[in-house]
Amino acid sequence: xxxxxxxxxxxxxxxxxxxxxxxxxxxxxxxxxxxxxxxxxxxxxxxxxxxxxxxxxxxxxxxxxxxxxxxxxxxxxxxxxxxxxxxxxxxxxxxxxxxxxxxxxxxxxxxxxxxxxxxxxxxxxxxxxxxxxxxxxxxxxxxxxxxxxxxxxxxxxxxxxxxx
Amino acid sequence: xxxxxxxxxxxxxxxxxxxxxxxxxxxxxxxxxxxxxxxxxxxxxxxxxxxxxxxxxxxxxxxxxxxxxxxxxxxxxxxxxxxxxxxxxxxxxxxxxxxxxxxxxxxxxxxxxxxxxxxxxxxxxxxxxxxxxxxxxxxxxxxxxxxxxxxxxxxxxxxxxxxxxxxxxxxxxxxxxxxxxxxxxxxxxxxxxxxxxxxxxxxxxxxxxxxxxxxxxxxxxxxxxxxxxxxxxxxxxxxxxxxxxxxx
Numbered sequence: 001x002x003x004x005x006x007x008x009x010x011x012x013x014x015x016x017x018x019x020x021x022x023x024x025x026x027x028x029x030x031x032x033x034x035x036x037x038x039x040x041x042x043x044x045x046x047x048x049x050x051x052x053x054x055x056x057x058x059x060x061x062x063x064x065x066x067x068x069x070x071x072x073x074x075x076x077x078x079x080x081x082x083x084x085x086x087x088x089x090x091x092x093x094x095x096x097x098x099x100x101x102x103x104x105x106x107x108x109x110x111x112x113x114x115x116x117x118x119x120x121x122x123x124x125x126x127x128x129x130x131x132x133x134x135x136x137x138x139x140x141x142x143x144x145x146x147x148x149x150x151x152x153x154x155x156x157x158x159x160x161x162x163x164x
Numbered sequence: 165x166x167x168x169x170x171x172x173x174x175x176x177x178x179x180x181x182x183x184x185x186x187x188x189x190x191x192x193x194x195x196x197x198x199x200x201x202x203x204x205x206x207x208x209x210x211x212x213x214x215x216x217x218x219x220x221x222x223x224x225x226x227x228x229x230x231x232x233x234x235x236x237x238x239x240x241x242x243x244x245x246x247x248x249x250x251x252x253x254x255x256x257x258x259x260x261x262x263x264x265x266x267x268x269x270x271x272x273x274x275x276x277x278x279x280x281x282x283x284x285x286x287x288x289x290x291x292x293x294x295x296x297x298x299x300x301x302x303x304x305x306x307x308x309x310x311x312x313x314x315x316x317x318x319x320x321x322x323x324x325x326x327x328x329x330x331x332x333x334x335x336x337x338x339x340x341x342x343x344x345x346x347x348x349x350x351x352x353x354x355x356x357x358x359x360x361x362x363x364x365x366x367x368x369x370x371x372x373x374x375x376x377x378x379x380x381x382x383x384x385x386x387x388x389x390x391x392x393x394x395x396x397x398x399x400x401x402x403x404x405x406x407x408x409x410x411x412x
Contacts, residue, residue, distance in 0.1 A: 103165035106174055122174070125167070126181035134192035141167040145194040152192055159188035161230055162250065 021048060022056035023071070029064030030056050033071045037078035042113035061111045066104045069094075073117055095124045099141070168196055175200045180209035184229065184253060202226055210253040212309060215246070229253065236284055245284055249410045254309035256409040258319065259301040259389075260285035264406060267298040282367040283404050290323065291401040297333070301389040301406035305339070306382040308408070313378050315411040316389040317371040319404040322353065328398030329353035336390045337375025348375060350391075352401070369404055376411065 019035040021044065038044045047057050059067060076082070076090060095102060102124055109117035129137060134152070138145055145152070167175075179187050179201050187210070190201035200206070207225035211232075218237055222228040229248065236245035236258060243263040247256045261277075266289055268274040274294045277287045291297075301316070308314060316337045322329070329352040338345035350372050354360050362372050374389055389406050 099167075100165050103167065103170060106170060107165060110171070110174060118177075122178045123181055125178045129178070129182050129190065130186050132186075132189065134189050137189060137193050143166075143168055143194055143197075147192075147194060151195075155192045155198065159191060161234075162185050162188045164250070 023067060024056040024058045025062055025064035025067040026060050027064050029067070031064075031067055031071050033074060034078065037071070037074040040074040040077055040114050040116065042115075044112060059112070062108045063104075066101075066108050069105070070108050070112065070114070070117070074114065077116055091120055095120060099128075168194075172200050172203075173205070176203060176205040180206045183251065184210050185251065212248070212253065212255055215248070215255070218246070238284075242286065251412075252309075252312075252410060254312045254410045255307070256407065257303060257307065258284070258405045258407040259303060260287075260405040261289040261403045262287055263301070264289075264403070265300040265302070266403075267296050268294055278402075282369070285405065288405075289403045291399060291403075293397065293399045295397055296394045297396075297398050298392045298394065299390060299403065299406075300342075303387050303389075303408065304382075305379050305384045305387050308379040308382055308387070309410070310379060310382050312410050313376065313412075314408050315376050316374040317407045317409075318350075318352070318374055318391060319365065319369050319371050319407055320352065321369050321402050321404075322400050323402055324400065326353060326400030328396040329401060330355050331393070331396050333391050333393040335374040336388065336392075337377050338388055339377075339384050339386065340388065342388060342390050342392070350374065371407065374406070 020032045021035055021038045023031045023033060023038075023044075025031070035048065038048060044057065062070065073094060076094075077087070082090075095105070102121055105117060105121045106125070108114075109121060128140060132140065134156075137143070147155070170178075175197070179190055182190075184207075187201045187206055191198045193201075202224070204225045207229050211225060211229055215232065218239075219228060219231065222231050232246075232248040233250040234247075236247040236256075238244070239246050240263065243260045245258045245260070247258075248254065249256055260283075262285065266275060269289060272292075274292055276290045276292060278290050279287055299318075318335075332349035332351050334347050335350045336342040336345045336347040338347075350361065351358070352362065352372055354362065362370050365371050374391065377387055379387075387408075389408075
């Protein structure tokens with residue numbers, strides 16, 4: 001029985017090492033991300049083109065804690081050979097975090113222009129809103145209303161048509 | 165980071181992923197959320213993309229949405245009307261009798277065309293008498309909302325001389341030819357004690373479900389909705405049209 005080595009499944013061959021991009025968070029932490037993963041972000045894509053010659057790209061709007069997770073998300077989504085169902089399950093786990101963190105992800109996704117992450121996180125919040133009454137929404141998101149009871153009643157009356 | 169601290173664009177994007185009812189609930193949460201939840205950037209997403217310019221003088225988009233739910237708009241030379249399903253914003257169509265193909269409809273011995281204030285259309289079709297009863301409504305699936313389960317309904321009533329509709333009629337709602345579709349039997353005028361699938365509507369009309377169709381992408385071609393019964397002698401039916409609306 002002949003034994004031949006299994007075909008290489010690496011995305012890059014030894015002669016073309018994967019290019020790594022360095023990022024620096026607002027609180028001074030540095031992260032490395034593969035170029036393919038970084039290209040998920042339109043913001044990073046533009047910055048890479050402008051040639052940064054190895055110096056870390058500063059991201060003043062994103063903390064280290066969040067940037068670590070964003071790097072994880074982009075790397076996962078750049079991975080070859082992941083089937084849709086597994087990716088969806090992974091995404092669901094990724095956003096299974098506390099509310100404040102989801103909003104941090106939204107801000108980061110917006111700043112870094114990552115459509116997949118933005119879509120995922122906005123849908124998470126939309127799911128939290130669906131089917132709730134105004135009072136439930138306030139409680140869930142800890143929102144203070146400055147509406148007087150009369151103003152609120154007026155709004156409900158205005159919108160009554162949508163519930164008939 | 166808390167919800168109200170997101171930008172207006174981000175909040176609008178989130179609300180537009182919910183439903184019109186949810187947007188109305190968001191509007192009652194606080195003044196800050198009200199201005200965003202009522203904004204055009206949210207309600208444009210609830211309106212079908214091809215409906216935005218139907219009635220340009222109604223503004224803002226939220227008012228346009230509400231108007232289209234309650235006031236069917238004539239299209240196609242006024243023989244078809246369009247409105248929106250309130251909960252989802254999906255499109256509802258009523259094909260008026262003049263838009264339908266009615267066998268012998270041009271022959272005054274069999275069918276008359278009358279104006280009645282109880283109809284949104286200029287004319288409705290009134291059956292004098294016929295054996296060969298065959299009515300067909302057609303609509304392009306490209307006009308329907310995608311990802312939507314539709315039901316078709318005959319909108320009708322009887323005048324004083326009804327006869328023959330206490331027997332079942334064959335109904336089809338399908339793509340392409342009726343001959344290839346199994347269809348179902350419906351009874352427009354069931355006798356006392358018989359099961360009654362007829363429902364009352366406004367202005368003295370009734371409706372009966374003819375069948376269902378799931379519109380995935382709107383690229384299936386022409387949807388055909390038909391009723392046919394060619395054996396019994398029939399009289400007294402008045403047809404306003406065939407209506408298609410989402411079902412849940």
